[in-house]
Amino acid sequence: MLKYQEVANSLEAHIREQQLAQGTKLPNVEQLLNEFHVSKSTITKALTLLEQNGVIYQVQGSGIFVRQPRRKGYINFHKPKGFTDDLEEFCVTSEVLSLEIQPVFAEIAKHLKIDVGSDIYYVKRLRFANGHVFCLEESYFPIKHVPFLNTEIATGSLFHYFAQALKLTTGFADNYLHVIQLDNDTAKLLNLNSGEPALTTEQIIHLSTGEPFDYSKVTYHYKNSQFFMSINK
């Protein structure tokens, strides 16, 4: 484990355990470097990480302070992972509607930077939180990165499978959001009526090498989903 990660984890755990309120002042940098027996730069790096994650904020000349924990039940848009982490207070389950190997269409091939007609896994899932459907997800994975998939795996957390079994490490992701009116078929799957609102996201997730490995289109149930974004300086 990296030292700055240890420091960050330890500090975050401390804040959560003590349930420190927003604005609570934390020990200064010098105290921290004595406590953890690491250099100032390592402390600084740990604090920067926590700041980016919305756990603390730092004010030059003043100190280090706890940042408000976000409202519960909101999907956090900031990390390239699935919902399993964000919605940990809920029981997230999936129903696989479709799972097959297909030749890829031009539009999706472009996003994934692969040849048109090369093979991809197409996965269509309904996702539930505490038994309530909150989104419909259609994903495309090039077989060169995801050589095997089945319904059993897709019923669980795909991202766990990718990380654990396939040893894929994700890097960055691009997200495009639109608000639309539902068409008939999608509405039916979400237990809504056609013409009702929905948020859709197109997401292109890249491996840490920069190669695209997932194009997904997700349609959210507007009554059963809400979103949080932490924006940092």
Next chain:
Amino acid sequence: MLKYQEVANSLEAHIREQQLAQGTKLPNVEQLLNEFHVSKSTITKALTLLEQNGVIYQVQGSGIFVRQPRRKGYINFHKPKGFTDDLEEFCVTSEVLSLEIQPVFAEIAKHLKIDVGSDIYYVKRLRFANGHVFCLEESYFPIKHVPFLNTEIATGSLFHYFAQALKLTTGFADNYLHVIQLDNDTAKLLNLNSGEPALTTEQIIHLSTGEPFDYSKVTYHYKNSQFFMSINK
């Protein structure tokens, strides 16, 4: 100007000017530190910054690469500023519907961490891009942070005014997103029909000292707005 900022700006300018494509390899760290005459740590910090901003990605053991410039015309959700920067290719204008000093309601007082009934500026604006309305914005500013406002100022960029004239520096922001069906009044203002979809955001912007200084509720026109989010490791 900070050295790592100079390096970051210079590299970003280079990428934009040369219109380098995604995946283009940039000079390695050693070449960069020779070119800019700074230490390795400073280069690293500049690169980390660019990585967070979605301009590049780094692969350990391999190199530094250009990341795809995002699609045009999307509102970027990642910085605590207004739209003037994001939609620079558009002409953003505002129509002030309402601007007054009011005693603050309980709910908003809680968000802004001020006393109920203390004075705030309430500003309601319609915002246009190239003459098309894209959102309705209702903002609340405590007068202790924003002692003066008028219609002329609010017709322009409020954030410029806050930064330039009031010397306020923003820190972090919390955003909460919901998708709703429009009510009659809001729909009329956006030239839509009641029941049509909309994305709403609640945003609490804090100063760099951690004090809340803006609570805003924004309702977006679902046909005239779309959003981008860059998600990084």
Next chain:
DNA sequence: GAGTGGTCTAGACCACATA
């Protein structure tokens, strides 16, 4: 194995906030 980015250190100095 050579090349490349990532971590970590110890210490100097700077910039801002608070009283």
Next chain:
DNA sequence: ATGTGGTCTAGACCACTCG
């Protein structure tokens, strides 16, 4: 004036990628 976080350095060593 003091305390606090932020920047920057020079250099050692680690971890990963790729031919």
